[in-house]
Amino acid sequence: MPQMLDAELAPKLAVELGLKLDEYEKIVEILGRRPSVTELYMYSLMWSEHCSYKHSRKALKMFPTAGEHVLQGPGENAGVISVGDGWAVAFKMESHNHPSAIEPYQGAATGVGGIIRDIFTMGARPIASLDSLRFGTLDKARQRYLFEGAVAGIGGYGNCLGVPTVGGEVYFDEAYEGNCLINAMSVGLMREENLTRATASGVGNLILLIGSTTGRDGIGGASTLASQEFDEKAEDKRPSVQVGDPFEEKLLIEACLELLDAKLLVALGDLGAAGLTSSASEMASRGGVGLDIDVTKVPQREENMRAFEIMVSESQERMLAVLEPEKLEAAQAVCTKWGLRSTVIGTVTDTGHFVVREGETIVADMPASTLADDAPIYDPAMERPAYLDEVQSFDTRSVTLPSDDELGDMLLKLLASPNICSRRWIWEQYDHQVMLNTVVLPGSDAAVLRIKGTNRAIAVSTDCNGRYCYLEPYLGAQIAFVEAARNVACAGGRPVAITDCLNFGNPEKPEVFWTFYQAVRGLSDACKAFDVPVISGNVSFYNESFGQPIYPTPTVGLVGLLQNVSRHTTAGFKDEGDAIIMLGETRHDLGGSELLKLIDGSVGGMPPTVDLWREQQVCEAVICSIEMGIVKSAHDCSEGGLGVTLAECCIAGDIGANIVFQSRMRRAVSLFSESQGRIVVTTAVEDATVVMTMADRLRVPYEVLGQVGGDSLSIHDVLDVPVSELREAHEPTLERLVHGE
Amino acid sequence: MRFGVVIFPGSNCEQDVIHAARYLGYEAEYIWHGDTDLSGFDAIVLPGGFSYGDYIRCGAVARFSPVMAEVVRFAETGGPVMGICNGFQILAEAHLLPGALLRNVGLKFICHAQPLRVEESACQWLDLPGGTVLDIPVNHNEGNYICDADTLERLKGNGQIVLRYCEADGSVLPDSAPNGALDSIAGICNERGNVFGLMPHPERMVDPLCSGTAGVPFFTSIVKRLAEV
Numbered sequence: 001m002p003q004m005l006d007a008e009l010a011p012k013l014a015v016e017l018g019l020k021l022d023e024y025e026k027i028v029e030i031l032g033r034r035p036s037v038t039e040l041y042m043y044s045l046m047w048s049e050h051c052s053y054k055h056s057r058k059a060l061k062m063f064p065t066a067g068e069h070v071l072q073g074p075g076e077n078a079g080v081i082s083v084g085d086g087w088a089v090a091f092k093m094e095s096h097n098h099p100s101a102i103e104p105y106q107g108a109a110t111g112v113g114g115i116i117r118d119i120f121t122m123g124a125r126p127i128a129s130l131d132s133l134r135f136g137t138l139d140k141a142r143q144r145y146l147f148e149g150a151v152a153g154i155g156g157y158g159n160c161l162g163v164p165t166v167g168g169e170v171y172f173d174e175a176y177e178g179n180c181l182i183n184a185m186s187v188g189l190m191r192e193e194n195l196t197r198a199t200a201s202g203v204g205n206l207i208l209l210i211g212s213t214t215g216r217d218g219i220g221g222a223s224t225l226a227s228q229e230f231d232e233k234a235e236d237k238r239p240s241v242q243v244g245d246p247f248e249e250k251l252l253i254e255a256c257l258e259l260l261d262a263k264l265l266v267a268l269g270d271l272g273a274a275g276l277t278s279s280a281s282e283m284a285s286r287g288g289v290g291l292d293i294d295v296t297k298v299p300q301r302e303e304n305m306r307a308f309e310i311m312v313s314e315s316q317e318r319m320l321a322v323l324e325p326e327k328l329e330a331a332q333a334v335c336t337k338w339g340l341r342s343t344v345i346g347t348v349t350d351t352g353h354f355v356v357r358e359g360e361t362i363v364a365d366m367p368a369s370t371l372a373d374d375a376p377i378y379d380p381a382m383e384r385p386a387y388l389d390e391v392q393s394f395d396t397r398s399v400t401l402p403s404d405d406e407l408g409d410m411l412l413k414l415l416a417s418p419n420i421c422s423r424r425w426i427w428e429q430y431d432h433q434v435m436l437n438t439v440v441l442p443g444s445d446a447a448v449l450r451i452k453g454t455n456r457a458i459a460v461s462t463d464c465n466g467r468y469c470y471l472e473p474y475l476g477a478q479i480a481f482v483e484a485a486r487n488v489a490c491a492g493g494r495p496v497a498i499t500d501c502l503n504f505g506n507p508e509k510p511e512v513f514w515t516f517y518q519a520v521r522g523l524s525d526a527c528k529a530f531d532v533p534v535i536s537g538n539v540s541f542y543n544e545s546f547g548q549p550i551y552p553t554p555t556v557g558l559v560g561l562l563q564n565v566s567r568h569t570t571a572g573f574k575d576e577g578d579a580i581i582m583l584g585e586t587r588h589d590l591g592g593s594e595l596l597k598l599i600d601g602s603v604g605g606m607p608p609t610v611d612l613w614r615e616q617q618v619c620e621a622v623i624c625s626i627e628m629g630i631v632k633s634a635h636d637c638s639e640g641g642l643g644v645t646l647a648e649c650c651i652a653g654d655i656g657a658n659i660v661f662q663s664r665m666r667r668a669v670s671l672f673s674e675s676q677g678r679i680v681v682t683t684a685v686e687d688a689t690v691v692m693t694m695a696d697r698l699r700v701p702y703e704v705l706g707q708v709g710g711d712s713l714s715i716h717d718v719l720d721v722p723v724s725e726l727r728e729a730h731e732p733t734l735e736r737l738v739h740g741e
Numbered sequence: 742m743r744f745g746v747v748i749f750p751g752s753n754c755e756q757d758v759i760h761a762a763r764y765l766g767y768e769a770e771y772i773w774h775g776d777t778d779l780s781g782f783d784a785i786v787l788p789g790g791f792s793y794g795d796y797i798r799c800g801a802v803a804r805f806s807p808v809m810a811e812v813v814r815f816a817e818t819g820g821p822v823m824g825i826c827n828g829f830q831i832l833a834e835a836h837l838l839p840g841a842l843l844r845n846v847g848l849k850f851i852c853h854a855q856p857l858r859v860e861e862s863a864c865q866w867l868d869l870p871g872g873t874v875l876d877i878p879v880n881h882n883e884g885n886y887i888c889d890a891d892t893l894e895r896l897k898g899n900g901q902i903v904l905r906y907c908e909a910d911g912s913v914l915p916d917s918a919p920n921g922a923l924d925s926i927a928g929i930c931n932e933r934g935n936v937f938g939l940m941p942h943p944e945r946m947v948d949p950l951c952s953g954t955a956g957v958p959f960f961t962s963i964v965k966r967l968a969e970v
Contacts, residue, residue, distance in 0.1 A: 155850050159882075160791040162753020247751050247794025339750055429850045431880050434789075436757045436944075436951050450950060452760070565950065 002036035017044035038364040041308040045274035052375030055507035056539040062524040063534040077118040079535025088192045090124040093185035093501040093557040095540035099241040100182040104149030109157035109244040115186040117270035123196035123260045124188025131168035132462045132555045136177030138737040155429040160246035165430035166447035172418045178545025183501040185557040198269035200283040200322045207346040211318040213301035248317040255338040264331045271318040279320045285372035293346035294357045307363040383510035394604025396590040401668040404718040412729040414640040421733035444570045445490035457565035459493030466551030467592040468607035473515040477522035477554045482615045484558035486636035489619035492626040493560025500537040505549025507541045515552040529612035571635035572652030578708040579688040584678035585701045594639045595672040608676045615677045617698040630687035637678040643671035647726045656710035744769040745782035749803045754789035761947035774806040784821040787828030799883045800830035822936045829938030838938045840888030846921030852880040858907040862900045863934035868962040874911040875955045877941040884940040886922040904928035
């Protein structure tokens with residue numbers, strides 16, 4: 001039996017490690033005795049919010065997770081969908097917010113590294129990364145440091161690996177000043193038969209640790225960083241941030257995929273949050289088996305490491321494999337070929353117990369499933385936050401809108417706004433083309449990646465507007481979904497499945513948990529309406545600093561499928577004379593809009609309403625028209641409204657447009673309202689009736705806006721701005737802001 | 742025609758070079774960095790990536806791979822060798838090409854389509870007329886070419902400068918090089934013209950589904966030339 005902790009010390013240490021006293025008592029009950037120091041560390045990590053989802057688990061049950069394409073839903077390292085011809089796509093999004101807020105380069109880099117390991121663990125080759133980022137406003141030096149560092153870290157890691165970073169999004173808002181968000185999504189491709197799960201089985205099989213040595217880095221990352229709010233002591237937590245080695249990870253990818261191809265492994269899992277403890281216990285729990293591990297076998301990079309440190313270290317670039325003893329030699333030969341360390345550290349047993357030894361001494365012995373599955377599940381209290389009444393009652397009609405002769409200036413201001421301006425400064429630091437699959441490059445609505453050897457492609461987009469979620473979380477979460485769906489539809493993809501990264505404040509605060517619950521409900525209803533399941537995801541709580549939560553930010557990563565890659569569509573206008581048609585209709589939706597923020601400095605009102613049925617029909621009309629080969633460009637309306645959409649189409653296509661639409665609304669509203677469910681498409685004039693007939697058939701309202709042509713964007717006779725001027729407003733903002741200008 | 746594409750630990754464009762060559766109808770196979778047999782290959786490509794993580798100097802470790810001694814021998818006997826990006830850095834470290842590649846002047850990784858002007862040169866890998874402008878992506882952190890003044894004069898005199906970064910109209914301005922490269926040099930060859938190193942990635946511009954076909958001549962020229970010999 002392991003040596004128990006002192007009766008007085010044990011509960012104190014438990015609390016210090018982030019456990020609550022009744023959680024500590026539950027551990028004592030499970031073990032029938034006080035825990036050893038190693039056991040206590042292991043439980044504290046596995047029962048942390050980050051690993052156990054103890055506050056969110058019940059709410060997440062609302063999500064639809066099944067569907068005809070789903071090969072693997074939530075519960076594994078990543079979800080997997082079938083995309084036809086025997087090919088499957090694995091994807092997942094995960095947060096690395098707290099480490100990045102302390103050390104942006106390494107925090108973001110290891111965020112990318114971690115999510116990519118989740119993908120190749122499933123047997124898929126990572127083929128694309130996307131990143132959803134949130135910072136405070138860039139007029140503050142600290143925010144510039146975080147933003148520049150995070151972008152450099154994402155690039156530094158992904159570029160070295162040779163996995164293209166093809167898309168993502170970024171918003172700047174005071175709400176994220178003390179707690180930036182770094183959500184990384186990875187997408188991988190595999191043959192269906194190579195799908196591998198992290199489920200240990202086969203008594204007597206060996207446990208092989210592959211990759212880096214183990215050090216003290218990242219100890220307690222999941223509990224002390226990811227599961228607590230930030231305060232003035234945050235800087236002291238820097239040692240809890242892991243350091244990435246993308247070269248080692250590149251070798252791991254190649255070696256692991258070779259091991260799986262050669263069918264040398266029974267199971268494979270990566271060491272992420274809570275390190276060896278979580279990887280091993282989750283594998284054992286899924287397989288209903290026990291494990292016997294000797295920490296002295298684990299290659300260490302620091303001297304005198306204690307057993308508990310080895311068990312919870314979050315040193316990066318390590319994988320855990322289970323294999324049959326007779327395949328050990330062949331497997332180790334593959335690792336050696338790639339210059340990787342591989343060490344047998346234990347065996348699979350039939351006891352159901354997770355036993356940890358330090359040489360001859362047993363330092364931990366507990367039922368394996370209790371670590372992974374027996375964390376207390378909470379039903380957190382909920383209360384509608386008081387601030388909602390105040391912000392929602394803001395009357396957006398009371399705001400003085402720009403007059404007709406100010407519309408041109410306002411459009412240029414919107415294009416130059418940090419939340420709308422070109423993201424080129426970011427994506428030119430990312431290798432977005434390696435692997436030769438990127439058919440639509442960054443800068444359009446969604447990235448399109450072809451699947452070599454087939455005629456198909458996938459389209460991927462990540463989206464979430466935190467302002468809308470702050471004003472009304474149920475609607476805000478739905479808007480995150482429908483915007484992602486529209487983006488993918490604009491590229492020609494039919495939405496298939498999503499992953500999500502739910503970023504919220506402290507769930508133990510009833511007001512915060514209410515917003516979480518509403519967002520999950522909203523997202524879930526949107527998924528059901530579109531028949532698009534959630535196949536993987538991540539919850540990140542405690543995104544607060546000095547007691548102030550971030551905007552609720554349920555980021556959606558949506559993957560859609562194109563049956564014919566040659567039909568993919570981009571945002572830029574193409575040819576002189578093409579007809580411009582807007583599907584959907586504009587209403588007076590200025591709540592939470594960028595316009596409101598610019599002219600009034602406020603975030604108020606109700607966000608745009610969402611008609612899920614209508615949204616789906618709009619997407620369908622666009623996808624069907626694209627599949628017929630008659631759509632020359634497609635771009636949805638989001639922040640900044642129709643005016644910004646038209647300007648972006650002109651900039652991307654380097655061609656102007658003449659707009660003559662009819663509307664009874666004030667022109668500032670027609671141009672800058674952020675009504676949902678709108679997509680602007682262009683077709684050759686002779687094909688315009690086909691699109692209109694399609695819209696009629698799907699009962700989608702539409703409006704012919706005008707024609708592509710000339711070298712300026714001309715709207716009625718109130719606005720006439722040369723495309724070059726639009727570009728000058730749109731392109732350089734981020735670079736200027738980063739340089740503190 | 743059979744291309745050999747070397748894989749160093751950390752290479753990451755090897756699959757793209759193979760894809761491009763095969764897409765154009767040529768045979769192409771991988772060569773592991775630990776192997777030393779180059780027989781059966783008509784031309785060797787060192788692909789882009791981050792060999793050994795590029796943790797020391799780019800290419801500084803890869804040049805000591807067992808395969809490199811054979812690549813040097815292959816080049817010395819007139820065999821065609823092309824190094825793309827990290828491959829160029831390795832060729833420079835191996836002294837098959839003069840000069841070195843420093844960190845970009847902006848201190849940032851750059852990935853974007855880049856206009857390049859083809860110069861009149863001795864290069865066997867490119868038979869386009871001087872003055873041709875090609876749009877080909879660059880994708881690197883250390884592409885800032887440098888050499889001493891004598892070497893630069895020699896490069897010019899011998900027709901060893903193959904590609905220069907330029908403006909869309911083909912003019913070369915002082916700041917045309919996105920990485921600060923000396924004399925806007927994007928690609929050079931050895932005196933004989935069989936060893937060619939360049940920072941841009943022509944293999945990304947072969948398959949028309951991905952961005953265009955400006956990179957095709959970087960594969961077809963050498964094939965044509967070998968067929969003539």
